[in-house]
Amino acid sequence: MQGKLSSKKVDKAERVNILSIDGGGIRVLIPLIVLMELEMKTGRNISSMFQMYGGTSFGAIIAAALNKPKAFARAGTPDYTTLGVFNFLTENAKKIFEARNYVYGQAKHGKEHLGSKLGSLLGGAKMNRLINTVCIPAFDKLAGETVWFENDMAEEDADWKVADVVLASCCAPTFFDS
Numbered sequence: 001m002q003g004k005l006s007s008k009k010v011d012k013a014e015r016v017n018i019l020s021i022d023g024g025g026i027r028v029l030i031p032l033i034v035l036m037e038l039e040m041k042t043g044r045n046i047s048s049m050f051q052m053y054g055g056t057s058f059g060a061i062i063a064a065a066l067n068k069p070k071a072f073a074r075a076g077t078p079d080y081t082t083l084g085v086f087n088f089l090t091e092n093a094k095k096i097f098e099a100r101n102y103v104y105g106q107a108k109h110g111k112e113h114l115g116s117k118l119g120s121l122l123g124g125a126k127m128n129r130l131i132n133t134v135c136i137p138a139f140d141k142l143a144g145e146t147v148w149f150e151n152d153m154a155e156e157d158a159d160w161k162v163a164d165v166v167l168a169s170c171c172a173p174t175f176f177d178s
Contacts, residue, residue: 023057138168
């Protein structure tokens with residue numbers, strides 16, 4: 001039996017725009033430049049254009065930073081635009097990706113610089129305070145499975161520090177220490 005496309009029209013109120021940003025280290029600047037162009041052409045923050053965000057590794061940095069609320073501002077006001085995240089990544093890339101003497105079986109980069117820089121970017125922000133729904137995967141090396149961090153869970157279950165969640169997503173055995 002062949003599938004048939006539904007003729008039901010999606011009500012605008014039911015529609016959800018999802019932004020998924022892949023990782024890839026500093027190559028994450030490519031989708032970030034596209035998002036910068038979208039912000040520039042529309043005159044709106046990316047956080048007002050999508051209702052759900054996903055990101056892996058450095059894509060998680062972008063998803064989280066674009067949804068971090070500005071302290072003491074009107075509810076839903078993001079702390080960063082895409083240009084702010086772009087500047088953060090380009091200014092800190094050399095230190096974050098500083099290679100250490102490679103030993104077989106060891107990660108190429110240490111997570112110390114990345115962790116401290118994420119702390120300065122995301123501060124003490126908690127997942128349950130992000131502006132939109134954000135879903136970030138990380139790999140649990142001991143359990144051998146992916147763990148999903150989502151901020152739309154019950155309030156008491158999602159008070160993880162955003163910087164910790166993003167750091168966990170960035171850690172890969174060959175790239176950054178887990």
